[in-house]
Amino acid sequence: MEPTKEEMALTGDRTYQNLDAAPAYAELKNAARVSLKDVLNPDRVAACQVGTSAGLQYNYAAKPVSDHILDLLQQLSEQQELIPKYWDILSGETMNPGENRKVLHHLTRGQLAADVLHNERNLRDFYAEQQRRIAGFAEQVHAGTILGSTGKPFDTVVQVGIGGSDLGPRAMYLALDTLLQNDPAYAGGTRSGTTGGRKMRAEFISNVDPDDAVAVLSRIDPETTLFILVSKSGTTQETLTNEAFVIDALAKSPAQGLKPRKHMICVTSETSPLAASDEYLDSFFIDDFIGGRYSSTSAVGGALLSLAFGPDIFAEFLAGAAEADTAAIEPDIRKNAALLDALIGVYERNVLELPATAVLPYSQALSRFPAHLQQLDMESNGKQVNRDGEPVAYPTGPVIFGEPGTNGQHSFYQLLHQGTDIVPLQFIGFTGCQGATDLQFQSSTSQAKLNANMVAQIAAFALGQSDSNPNKNFPGERPSSLLFADKLTPKVLGALLAHYENKVMFQGLVWNLNSFDQEGVQLGKVLTKQVLGGADMHPALAAFAKLMEI
């Protein structure tokens, strides 16, 4: 596809500089601070909102930013060339310099920018081809033309993978499962019998703790279960161990004639050791340009979601992500939710010096979304050197944690309200729930109670409440944002996922990091091998190993 004139304007040389070299950063440090108690009013709630895509709205009324601060953040965006660098990512530049790789997860779902070629292969076509193959495979499984090795149809799918090969796909599956089972628009309405409704139940094995595999294996019928082995590298110890665990369990199944490998498909990169095997029922591919934590929209999420819900639902999810990617190219920060969210986060981290961010979905469907965001954000921007390997002299990625509301309220909100650290909060909410059943009790529904709790928390955190008893005093001035939509549909979920992927990307670019490698996970892997291999190791490590009887 040829680039348009506007797109051409984004091409050219870039300057990479640390955050503290950007003039707007110094000005931000000197800008007058905002008191939420002073500014929060109905007009601000109405005004401080950006539509992202697919009906998802980002409201930042309870964030401590003034027009002046937003103007400076706009300047910061321009000084760090965030939109042109995003364009470079979309265009297939080498934006993971540490590993000398392109960064192409956007290409798994979008049509932005020109085609990306690598070794004469058109990668847009490659990703699309894998998606088509997965769709065809899933349809055959659903139609019963592909059966288990004992002749029974598959009704359950188990994803075996860890990190990015587990967290995103698992969070996405859980987000849609209740909706796809219950909403007549998907399960019983016009789509019934075609592509709507949940097609297969999904389970997940990720931890090398044997109890994880044993628990899942005890809940499934081996004859009707299809396993998806997912490992981009094909070398991850936990995943290979769990593959062996599953194969062993299937081999011991009393079912006559069951062939374990014919109950397993593989998703990996073409260069991985797993790619060479022709023992799997089928294999689907990604490549090194799709980072694990960015792989939910590739074959890594595609195989699971297409099998569980059907290829059309996966396509809707991709369309939502593509819409968010398109919205993220807008240079005006007041009209670009992902960019604005990223820059306000930088303001909170670097100017207000706040060390953590809590993600608080008021939706049980998003129960594992904070866990996915932990990897996405902390593995991407938990770095102390810039993209050239030089130390940076400012804080980078915050600690991310979260739980669905209202459960979190009865757990860690005490610290959030009255602790000595201020933690910026990201609320996520929906007007409607995912299921078909709700109850009116004490004159409100459960969904109304849920959302009443959420908005009450936003106000309580921002406005606080004075009390002469210091123990009952709420200081307020605790910032939050709200991402919300009518319902968490497949399209909204895609937009939500891409919003965060793009937010993390923009923050990494502001901090001048390489957000796309993860060297920090290597040392632990090396030392684990030393322990298991009985190799020479640090005496303290040997002593700990002895404590644990390894």
Ligand SMILES: O=P(O)(O)OC[C@H]1O[C@](O)(CO)[C@@H](O)[C@@H]1O
């Ligand atoms: O898909 P793989 O190669 O098994 O990797 C799993 C995960 O391990 C990591 O490399 C971290 O150890 C993640 O970045 C990745 O998502």
